Amino acid sequence: MLRLPSLAPGLRVGLYGGSFNPAHAGHRHVSRLALRRLALDRVWWLVSPGNPLKDRSHLPEAAARAAGARAVAADPRIAVTDFEAGLGEGRLGIRYTVDTLRWLTLRHPDVRFVWIMGADSLATFHRWKGFREIAARMPFAVIDRPGYTLKAMASPAARALASSRIDEGAATTLADRAPPAWVFLHGPRNGLSSTALRAGTIRS
Template identity: 85%
Template sequence: MIVRLPPLAPGLRVGLYGGSFNPAHAGHRHVSRLALRRLALDRVWWLVSPGNPLKDRSHLPEAVRRAEGARAVAADPRIAVTDFEAALGVRYTRETLTWLTDRHPDVRFVWIMGADSLATFHRWRGWREIAARMPFAVIDRPGYTLRAMASPAARALARDRIDEAAAATLADRAPPAWVFLHGPRSSLSSTALRAVQAAPAGVQS
């Protein structure tokens, strides 16, 4: 099995932003640039997943096709798009993070998720293991601020949350450690974009 990763080097600060990217859009780029700036990262990787185990994947295009579209949207040399999870054959985020950190212990990885993901984080397979494996940053999203912070995972990990003013230190911290980042928010979503694309000609949503 050959698994090709974007370039890595010891000490590099890399944000991992996973998702279906079906399709990728400017909101993904906005989140990535916000993370690069606020977390003092060197790179952000878009991990184009084989599919979210919590969602219907019956009509999901192949990862390689979604990755091609994501590369066209990323349009930033600091953002790398990879679909290595499909080649690796993993289904769950904890498997991906374990594989990466075991093989690249000198890279400072940070997991990046939206506030909508934090709201359901307690439903992820091995979510406590993920929090103990790698620092993570939560990016605020419209309509999810309060729901995310009231979620079971946010409450369980409340003592590990760092102040937003210290966000640039997150990659240097031993997990569990996380930060909630506020700022300009994007209302774009892949679900809404798919609905528009599927609408008959002349029909506006």
């Protein structure tokens, strides 16, 4: 049986997906920034079965990565879940973000979900399956990351969705807006990355 973090109508919930291999302080930094700047009640870390655009041959099981993420989150407003892995085990065939968001919004239409991504993800967002449906299904926030500001804003997805971008000063209204709507959030940036941590080139 699938177990989701607790939900209630009207809650403002940020969804922050990724492999979390491993989770680190940068993920917590993004989540706390989103909680504050977007006036969210909760942020869920969606520990994915694996990114279809990346090599998953050496990826630890989702449950192990989720356990590590819970130790890092260290904030009662951040919930960690690997429910996507359960959805994909031959039952509903969930493999892509668009499938997950479709599943969640259909079952919880009274929750104000916001998708959260880093600027590095916006730079490749046009390669995601159904990126236009993702944008049409829920508002999303892009968190600036070192080295990706200009690349993200010049990306095909950013250009395609330019008319639905809102001013950063209105970020607290994002969860209440009908999609498509998105915001790019500047501010203190954290340069940690899971790739660099795995390679041992930086420390958490």
